[in-house]
Amino acid sequence: MCSLSALARGCRPAPAPAAKPCCLCWCCCCSCSWAKCLAARGSEGGPGKKPREPGPHDPLLPDGDAPPSLEEIQSWGQSFDRLMRSAAGRKVFRDFLRGEYSEENIMFWLACEELKRETDPDAVEEKARFIYEDYISILSPKEVSLDSRVREVVNRNMVEPTPHTFDEAQLQIYTLMHRDSYPRFVNSPLYKTLARLSSAEPASPAAAASSAPSAPAASSAPSAPSAPPQ
Numbered sequence: 001m002c003s004l005s006a007l008a009r010g011c012r013p014a015p016a017p018a019a020k021p022c023c024l025c026w027c028c029c030c031s032c033s034w035a036k037c038l039a040a041r042g043s044e045g046g047p048g049k050k051p052r053e054p055g056p057h058d059p060l061l062p063d064g065d066a067p068p069s070l071e072e073i074q075s076w077g078q079s080f081d082r083l084m085r086s087a088a089g090r091k092v093f094r095d096f097l098r099g100e101y102s103e104e105n106i107m108f109w110l111a112c113e114e115l116k117r118e119t120d121p122d123a124v125e126e127k128a129r130f131i132y133e134d135y136i137s138i139l140s141p142k143e144v145s146l147d148s149r150v151r152e153v154v155n156r157n158m159v160e161p162t163p164h165t166f167d168e169a170q171l172q173i174y175t176l177m178h179r180d181s182y183p184r185f186v187n188s189p190l191y192k193t194l195a196r197l198s199s200a201e202p203a204s205p206a207a208a209a210s211s212a213p214s215a216p217a218a219s220s221a222p223s224a225p226s227a228p229p230q
Contacts, residue, residue, distance in 0.1 A: 068089070070195070073194050074195045076191070076195075080178045092191070093181075093182075093185060096185045096190055097181060100181065100184070104142040105176065105177050107142070108131070108142075108166075108169075108170070109173055111131045111134070116163045116164065119163075124163055128158065128165050129158075131166060132154070136151070136154055144169070145173075145176065146173075150168050151169075153169075154168070
């Protein structure tokens with residue numbers, strides 16, 4: 001610490017030590033997501049070192065399920081449907097969308113999924129109105145992007161809400177995330193770290209075989225030597 005007089009002479013207090021990532025702990029009480037924790041843990045070895053494999057004490061998902069396997073994470077990059085069918089995949093994708101300021105898209109999609117599971121008519125009507133106010137209303141800061149046709153369908157459906165009031169709107173937002181956000185997610189540092197993808201990764205045996213030079217074609221049997229000149 002610098003005294004007041006020392007500060008006047010130009011003294012500068014020493015910077016506080018950088019806090020370690022909270023993902024080094026094994027509990028779920030911290031604010032960072034398990035996906036970021038896995039990404040940070042995967043990069044602990046530094047360049048040129050094998051990424052650390054998840055251990056038994058790695059952070060758990062909020063519902064108590066263990067983190068997904070490496071094989072499952074890699075499958076997210078092959079299919080958007082697989083990503084969205086996975087609870088862990090949706091959480092990672094939501095973290096990514098939050099960084100792109102478009103988290104409302106997956107939040108709307110998840111709210112529609114919850115509405116479809118509702119059976120009580122009163123609860124259906126209440127949840128439908130909450131969804132409309134949060135994601136459809138032009139006055140909402142979380143309004144999702146819908147075309148005029150789909151918006152008109154939603155307005156008609158809201159006269160008598162059902163669990164399927166937002167089906168067309170949900171499909172349009174799903175398609176938007178698939179075509180617009182998903183390609184960027186697959187190429188993001190977050191996903192590549194989680195999936196252990198690297199440009200320095202050795203090629204697969206099939207790829208190596210396809211790129212290997214082909215063997216020279218066998219030459220035809222040599223012709224008989226010509227007779228010497230007379």
